[in-house]
Amino acid sequence: xxxxxxxxxxxxxxxxxxxxxxxxxxxxxxxxxxxxxxxxxxxxxxxxxxxxxxxxxxxxxxxxxxxxxxxxxxxxxxxxxxxxxxxxxxxxxxxxxxxxxxxxxxxxxxxxxxxxxxxxxxxxxxxxxxxxxxxxxxxxxxxxxxxxxxxxxxxxxxxxxxxxxxxxxxxxxxxxxxxxxxxxxxxxxxxxxxxxxxxxxxxxxxxxxxxxxxxxxxxxxxxxxxxxxxxxxxxxxxxxxxxxxxxxxxxxxxxxxxxxxxxxxxxxxxxxxxxxxxxxxxxxxxxxxxxx
Numbered sequence: 001x002x003x004x005x006x007x008x009x010x011x012x013x014x015x016x017x018x019x020x021x022x023x024x025x026x027x028x029x030x031x032x033x034x035x036x037x038x039x040x041x042x043x044x045x046x047x048x049x050x051x052x053x054x055x056x057x058x059x060x061x062x063x064x065x066x067x068x069x070x071x072x073x074x075x076x077x078x079x080x081x082x083x084x085x086x087x088x089x090x091x092x093x094x095x096x097x098x099x100x101x102x103x104x105x106x107x108x109x110x111x112x113x114x115x116x117x118x119x120x121x122x123x124x125x126x127x128x129x130x131x132x133x134x135x136x137x138x139x140x141x142x143x144x145x146x147x148x149x150x151x152x153x154x155x156x157x158x159x160x161x162x163x164x165x166x167x168x169x170x171x172x173x174x175x176x177x178x179x180x181x182x183x184x185x186x187x188x189x190x191x192x193x194x195x196x197x198x199x200x201x202x203x204x205x206x207x208x209x210x211x212x213x214x215x216x217x218x219x220x221x222x223x224x225x226x227x228x229x230x231x232x233x234x235x236x237x238x239x240x241x242x243x244x245x246x247x248x249x250x251x252x253x254x255x256x257x258x259x260x261x262x263x264x265x266x267x268x269x270x271x272x273x274x275x276x277x278x279x280x281x282x283x284x285x286x287x288x289x290x291x292x
Contacts (some may be wrong), residue, residue, distance in 0.1 A: 022155040022235040023057060024080060030062040030070045031083040034143070034198060035178040039205075043261070048255045056240070067144035071096040074231065081230045081242065085146035086278045089227050090150050094282070102227035103239065104246045105270035108197055109260070113268050114222035116196045117147035118156065120184050120214040127191060128215045130160065138168035139180050139192035146278065148177055149194035151220050154281050157290035178202065185213055199261030224277070227270045243269075 029051070031040070039140045045062050051059040062079050064070035067088050073079040075098035080099070084092060092098040106115050121127035129134060141148025156162040164171045174189065177198035182187030185208050196211070202211045228241055228246065249255035250266030259266060284290060 023238050026058045026060055028062050028079050029081040030064055030079045031193050032067045032070050033087055033176045046258045051205045067142045074098045083228050085226050086224055087146040087150040087276050088144040090275055090278045091144055099232045100229040101232050101244050101272055102229045104267040104271040105227045106225040106264055107266045107268045108263055109265050112222045112226045115225055117220035118196055118216055119149040119193050119218040121191045122184050122187055123213055123215050130217050133191045134167055135169050136190040137170045139189045141177055141180055144174055148193055150281055154284055197263045204261045224274050
């Protein structure tokens, strides 16, 4: 019986090793900057621990200084899995040449598998419309941000017929959605653009009371929710394990709590074709008349 037990254990070990052939010794995940860098490590720890328990390998968070840093890190293989906005996902493929593919997307408590770009000012500031924002300082998030630059820029160019640097007194990039949300709330940024999920994240963190603190000058049409993408060259069994882990995170107590703090009810399956509309947005923003 002892020999059979040892043989059985050896076979199980061999099967386990075969299943993990080609897996990295450590999985590295990243997120485009949404909050202050200091907040990420503590906030992500429950998710990192969950992935480690599901995958059986260490999982580390990569903190990129900006959107481009995350795109390049995944293109160069330093990051295996990354969270993007729809347009930055497309740019990671088209500009950074990252061999990646979307596998899940966010499913929010507020609006499901879509979200919105918002143009906001502080309630009581006297800026309640785009016309009243003329001549004021204006903040985008990052040139690669979907809701914090590309969608509102497409609106300015194609619908409002506005050149931001001519219409506003000063136009600048705040770096993160949190910087815009808190800057507007504190009165240091007169007008800015962000995403509605980011407002909910700030509310959950106790930084603001909620959207009632702001005037919404403009709200975009629904935007397909933001994807998580893995490198295509990861082993197929690892990709399948990642997809299952993300989709099933909501079914765990720690997952439900973590997701709610992010304004989410879970993740939904995603595919590359979901983001074809943003290939058109990117093309539109290449026009000379659609520059800042």
